[in-house]
Amino acid sequence: MPFTVQDTKCLLIFVDNVFSVYVAVEERCPILYPVNHLLNNCQPLVGNECEYACTEGFQKNMTVQKIKCLPTRGWSHDAFEVCKQFEIQGEFATRS
16 A cells, blocks of 8 residues: 655655655745845745735835745746835935
């Protein structure tokens, strides 16, 4: 009778007295500037939908609350679409 032991790193299958081991690589999306980090311990793994925070000097686009890591290892939204740079009197804010 076959049985399977599985975790996030590997899959071990035992069939007819033979073990087969499959190693799975976690597919991740890169965190792209100006998105600073993901919130609530969300991991940038394919399929995960995460809340995010923006780098200082950028403001979160309130119409996009979460971004999703796609099977292409890219995000559902462009980083500059979800984090907009502040404008002060017609000029972009800069850090000293």
